[in-house]
Amino acid sequence: MQCRLGCGACCIAPSITSPIPGMPAGKPAGVRCVQLDERNLCKIFGQPDRPAVCSDFDATRDVCGQTDAEAMILLTELEQLTAD
Template sequence: MNKPAGERCKYLDQQNRCEIFGTDLRPKACANFAPEEEFCGQNREEALQILTLLESSTH
């Protein structure tokens, strides 16, 4: 399941909770993700800015 940074995951509910958490449908990349401040910042807006910058710099 590849998607651009900033694009909302189709499995998030209105409270930004994963609807497939704990199921076999959850992608391995999500299950293995360990948030770090360097990449996630202090809030959602900072995280999106950082991840978008990282994505654009690796193309």
Template sequence: MNCRIGCGACCIAPSISSPIPGMPQGKPAGVRCLQLTEDNKCKLFGDDRRPRVCKSLTPSLEMCGTDESYAFDYWKTLESLTTN
């Protein structure tokens, strides 16, 4: 499966605790990553500065579903399970 063009759920919905260029403290859940372009593509894709957690993500039907609302709900659920 490939990333759905225009989605960006995995770069917005989850918190990322590791440093990201421009976001040295990482990013909170629900905050758009500064490295996400206007059309929701990662500026750091293929760059060594991309956080390990981001590099480890692989699009899947479980994570992405069939539309971006599913993907956002998936990430919000994961976030709530890991912060409680």
């Protein structure tokens, strides 16, 4: 599956514990990443300071669903199920 450009769910729904430029402590679940632009595109995509967890994320149907809204629901549920 190809990532749906402009979805942004993976940059909002999950927590990210790795440092992100502009968010040195990472980001909590449900908080928009500061590197997500107004079109929901990553400003540091392909750059070396992008967290490995972001670079390693693969869009799949079971995680991203059929729509951007479904991706937000699925990723939020996964975050809640795996929260400490």
